[in-house]
Amino acid sequence: MVFDTDLSNPYLRQAAELREAFAVDAVERDKAGGQPIEQLRLLKASGLLRLAIPRTYGGEGQPWSTVLRVVREFAKVDGALGHLFGYHTGSQAAAWLYGSSEQAATLYQRSARNNWFWANNGNSRSRSLFGKREGEGWVLNGHKPFTSGSHIADYLNITWLDENGETVGATIPANRTGWKALNDWDAIGQRQTGSGTATYENVRVEPHEVHQPGATAGAPFRTVTPFLQQSVLLNVFLGSAQGALLTARGYTREESRPWVHSGVERHVDDPWVKRVYGDLYTRTLAATALADQALQALDQVWQLGFALTAEQRGQYAIPIAAANAFAGNTALEVTSKIFEVTGARSTANRFGFDRFWRNVRTHTLHNPEEYKTRNVGTWFLTGEPPAPSIIQ
Known part of the structure; x- marks a missing residue:
């Protein structure tokens, strides 16, 4: 056994094939940093972005053990791509963990249909993004650090602080007016993860986008x-x-x-x-x-x-x-x-x-x-x- 990949699993076989494609220019991309645009295209074409979405909603319905073995495969040649894929699946599941079943169903279906790549703007340790009520929705101003995947994202899982210092969460599209990924990540490693800063200038969040856990809030x-x-x-x-x-x-x-x-x-x-x-x-x-x-x-x-x-x-x-x-x-x-x-x-x-x-x-x-x-x-x-x- 030398860390063999279970090629009998079609999803891991696909991940191994992608791993070999990612390996071709992994060294050069690591030096360059920035956005792994071609690798994102390959990921989208593979269908693996839908891996963790339940079949009921148009996904592949695979367990986390399969999803995270894909992360492992990618990290064998490129830790940044393993990180991005893993955080994509976690952000994708945010509505299921924090919102209502109706919200989760809608977002899963739309994500599967549109092949969205998700990013994380939900760093709860950061007290740098603030929201104020405006009508039934919210308006956000500030920034979030460590926003992995934001530089290539279609959709975002976000959190902010309300007027009382309480955390509020939502999911919004990455093309929302006023939101911007600065792509300023400058660490010695994980150079293509885009884990830098995202800024918010009067970003509108609609009521249906805010997570609504309901009666199971404390579960x-x-x-x-x-x-x-x-x-x-x-x-x-x-x-x-x-x-x-x-x-x-x-x-x-x-x-x-x-x-x-x-x-x-x-x-x-x-x-x-x-x-x-x-x-x-x-x-x-x-x-x-x-x-x-x-x-x-x-x-x-x-x-x-x-x-x-x-x-x-x-x-x-x-x-x-x-x-x-x-x-x-x-x-x-x-x-x-x-x-x-x-x-x-x-x-x-x-x-x-x-x-x-x-x-x-x-x-x-x-x-x-x-x-x-x-x-x-x-x-x-x-x-x-x-x-x-x-x-x-």
Whole structure:
């Protein structure tokens, strides 16, 4: 087993084909940043943007375990595209999690029919976007940071603060007058995610666009957005680790020279090189097993839906947090240590091997492992699960 893709699954087979297409210019695109326009075209043509939409509403009706394995596939060559696809599916599900069933049905149907790509303007930690009532609707002014996917979006999941400092959510089209993605993302990694700033100048939100949870407003199921976010990230981490390791193996086999004092004629025969690869592979294999358990947990959460209890939410939070923390640490280790066994020439910019580490390092800083591990440790010692919040 070398991180094989389940090609018997038609959606994963399609993702693997796209992965190979994305790999052709992944290094050049990472250097350029900006918008992955051709890759978005390929995604739309594939039909995978409808993967998580229930069949009832015109989608493919696939479980999160399939959706997030697609994220993993893309991240093997391009962490930014894995991130974008994952956040698209999470934003697409926002009305289902926060609004009424009628709102969700309408948006799912329209999204499936129009093949929309979704983006996230729902960063609840940011207190920089404000809304005022105007008639039955709202008018928004301010900005949102970390708006992943906004630079190529058709539709947006958004949140703002009302006059009382309470959070309000809605879904709006990306061509709404007054809304603008600045495309100013300038991090060392994830360079094509468009995770910079979106500005709002007198942006109108209509009453039917505002999320209306109704009687189930306090249901535990409405607090599971962090499960989706953590799951996207952990599969970006894992895919990056798998891709980095496979890429490094190919380079070591074909390009690396043995160290002058190694006593071997081929780099692959050096006992040190064998041990490092053995260790990195074992760690990545363990991270894969934990990630797969977390996928099962997320599938079960989604199947329960609004029947999910607070106790069950706490139980399911643990495998997802554990997998997230371990995947992030493993990916940092793998994407850094591959250079020890590929050699000095592998640092040439034309290879772009550093993109794996830069992407993982950028994302792990937005999702600190320390707090996930503390949550797991607290639960293990006391049985107390993480309290629902915007990041847990």
